[in-house]
Amino acid sequence: MKLSTYNFLTSMAIKGVKVGFPLKLTISKKEVVESEFNPTFVERILPKLDWSAVYGAAQVAELTEDIPSVQPENIGENELLLQKLHHLLFEIDVLEGQLECPETGRVFPITDGIPNMLLNEDEV
């Protein structure tokens, strides 16, 4: 799972959960997969992201030196930050780990890089 996807996922499918975001991420195994830097795409995806969760992901991935805690303005003009965001969001692949619902503590496992967001019959 890439950290961009982490920013899209919620646990609001669980009965009674209102926001379910951001999920608490734990990484036990990760890998860095280099990919082509596309500044336009990073810029296009930014409005879809929640910065606090971007920063949260940076904390878990130990990249807080690269990512400011508050979203700076005019990121589009800051090529260096775009590159760092690209690395954080698209190049770090969480192979094993878990996502935890902030309201109920329900844990969603990540296996072989794929998060399993399925709920049990009694949770929906």
Next chain:
Amino acid sequence: MGNWRKFILWFAQEHVDFRVQEFESLIKMFGLQARRLTEQTRKPFWVVEFRDTDSALLYASRSISLRAMIELYAHSHKLPEFHQRLRNHVTTNWNSLAEYFRVEASFKIVVETYNKHFSQREKVEKIESMDYLPIEGAVNLKKPEVEWWYIEFWGLDPTAVPPEPEDILFGRLVAHGQRHLIKELSLKHRKFIGNTSMDAQLSLLMANQAMVREGDLVFDPFVGTGSLLVSAAKWGGYVLGADIDYMMVHARCRPSRITQKVREKDESIRANLKQYGCADRYMDVVVADFSNPVWHPRISFDCIITDPPYGIREATEKVEKKASVKANTRSESMVHYPSTSHYSLQSLYGDLLEFSAKHLRLGGRLVCWIPFHSEDYDPKMLPQHQHLNLVANSEQQLTGNTARRLLTYEKCFEYSPTEPLLGGITQVPTPSQDFRERYFNNALESRKERRMRKAELREQARVEMNARGKIPTDGRSKKCDLNKARFV
């Protein structure tokens, strides 16, 4: 307005119902100006006017239906008139055409006839009938610099070939369509496929319908083996998928290839994208139940391309609270795989349209298939949503009495759940009976009847053979031998 240029579009006669809508989608996607001069869209040759040559080339750079595009020099229904027009065209446009006729330009003339066969000699005669063309270059059949096309169209019905050709066309080849991609992305050589993987041609057509552009975010909520993501990524989309089937998403389900016993370790949707050089376009796949969305309300997609399960070859499932829960013999620490319940097609499409209305950007497109029993198809039965415009709808025949339709919706209003535009939001008319139930129960004859009828026919044949003194071949052992030979 004098700059418009005419082209012959030569289409493959396959998925004929899809070509008009593909043409219109591509014209809209590139913002081109074009006028279709051929009315009968089932014809394999259209004459189309584009604002300029570059527009025409843009269209050809994406079209899957298009075989080739030829700049039109002359078009007529009668031979003498055709030759007159060709002569006139070359004389009046000599300034712009001269370069193709110069001495250094090697050339080749292709004679293409549709619905009527001509021998090689007859074809050469047709070429020689145009000896007035001031061609100076040398013939080069393998790698010509200029390719001229002479086309005769003899109608569509092979049982009623007209006495005269309906269209005679001549022009210079300017571009090929993208049909080479069909072979390049063929399922035959794809790393990871499943029983319901979409073939390369249709998935490329779907991506064109969705107007996937460079840098778009594309989502497939019923991703399966990711066959739709492959074509979307090929056109430059960044792809994200979800599916309820854990084994499928992890590529641990039963293999579909007859020669394959177990899935290989490195099979995955990501491996498929890597195979076609689109690894950078892979965002993620997630195991998730579509009936209960997990996506953040803020996320918006440029395109949603999907082929939902119809309940025939792939089950329609969701996780649901069960009224009666069986006694649980498993301990807390054991892995629990939630059991799934039936997800009716009607509520599935309702959810899909609602999800798309919420999560598409304005102007973004949803492209999906919907199965039908041909005899009771009625446009009124198509799902509708206040925020989505149905912009295209084409049919593909599946079996004798079933077909599926490729629907393209475009989001036309911003979504606000609090203020529905007019009354209810989603309308999915209830079909009289469930597609699956009807498919298996209301066939012209049931499976049992069919089996009995076939067995009776075989028995009859056996008795007749015996009467004629022939020894019947053992069909079963023959089949076994064939299978053995295949695995040696």
